[in-house]
Amino acid sequence: MLLAIEDLHLSVPSPGGTRQILRGVTLDVSEGETVGLVGESGSGKSTTARAALRLVPERASLSGAVSVCGHDLVAGDPAVVRKVRSELAAMIFQEPRAVLNPVRRIGDSATERLVRVHDVPKAEARRRVAELFDEVGLADTGRLLRAYPHQLSGGMLQRVVIAAALSTGPRLLLADEATSALDVTTQAEVLALLRRLQRERETGVLFITHDLQLAAAYCDRVYVMRDGAVVEHQKASTIFVNPADPYTKALAEAVPRLPEREQNTMEASA
Numbered sequence: 001m002l003l004a005i006e007d008l009h010l011s012v013p014s015p016g017g018t019r020q021i022l023r024g025v026t027l028d029v030s031e032g033e034t035v036g037l038v039g040e041s042g043s044g045k046s047t048t049a050r051a052a053l054r055l056v057p058e059r060a061s062l063s064g065a066v067s068v069c070g071h072d073l074v075a076g077d078p079a080v081v082r083k084v085r086s087e088l089a090a091m092i093f094q095e096p097r098a099v100l101n102p103v104r105r106i107g108d109s110a111t112e113r114l115v116r117v118h119d120v121p122k123a124e125a126r127r128r129v130a131e132l133f134d135e136v137g138l139a140d141t142g143r144l145l146r147a148y149p150h151q152l153s154g155g156m157l158q159r160v161v162i163a164a165a166l167s168t169g170p171r172l173l174l175a176d177e178a179t180s181a182l183d184v185t186t187q188a189e190v191l192a193l194l195r196r197l198q199r200e201r202e203t204g205v206l207f208i209t210h211d212l213q214l215a216a217a218y219c220d221r222v223y224v225m226r227d228g229a230v231v232e233h234q235k236a237s238t239i240f241v242n243p244a245d246p247y248t249k250a251l252a253e254a255v256p257r258l259p260e261r262e263q264n265t266m267e268a269s270a
Ligand SMILES: Nc1ncnc2c1ncn2[C@@H]1O[C@H](COP(=O)(O)OP(=O)(O)OP(=O)(O)O)[C@@H](O)[C@H]1O
Pocket: 012, 019, 021, 039, 040, 041, 042, 043, 044, 045, 046, 047, 048, 057, 058, 210
């Protein structure tokens, strides 16, 4: 098992007492699996994923178990946490521009993990990252390594971030709304790319999205969260057909559909 979270509770002190953010979350991700984590804004999806890297709020109180490739992230000492963050797991966020320093060249940002954390010589790190750029479909890698983030489109930047995340060969990818800011075509391209890389490397992916339809189409299994707890867990192929929890039912019913009249008009004109 790559990621195993069991009965995870997380609370933070708040002006009125204690604020419960996670209430007994249990989920897992195996090698080569894409597992969706779905829920509305504020349901605790990001907090759950960040707990896999022990990136929890300061002064948070945490109980339960989190293990990444068998390493205990709750009780583990700082060396274990460092190993997980630098070698075993990597996170991809929604907005690449927020991750990449705007005044640093792409090459410096993308090689940072290899150079700083893994002591790989700079020239070797650039060679490896250039290879990965090629793999994620970025052309003209020499020019790209010298470019600044503002010179690239959102889709290209997200590919850069994916290449940087993959540079240290993580077993587990935590993708937090990783394609939500992209237009539909670019989103489809980046999802296909992630799928291919994942199959080649047998990576496990925790795929966080607020979009149940996307999760059902893209993932193997789906967990649905509401108010800090998992309220449903199903195979992706059945979650739309057979939602058990009333909240999932409501989410499934909320998927926008074209009104019948417009659909008929489109069919007629096709
Ligand atoms: N450091 C913190 N201190 C206090 N509350 C926090 C902290 N971090 C998160 N929260 C709260 O915990 C809840 C869950 O947040 P989280 O970001 O995990 O939700 P989410 O499902 O990922 O939402 P979104 O889709 O909007 O990112 C939210 O109500 C958020 O405001």
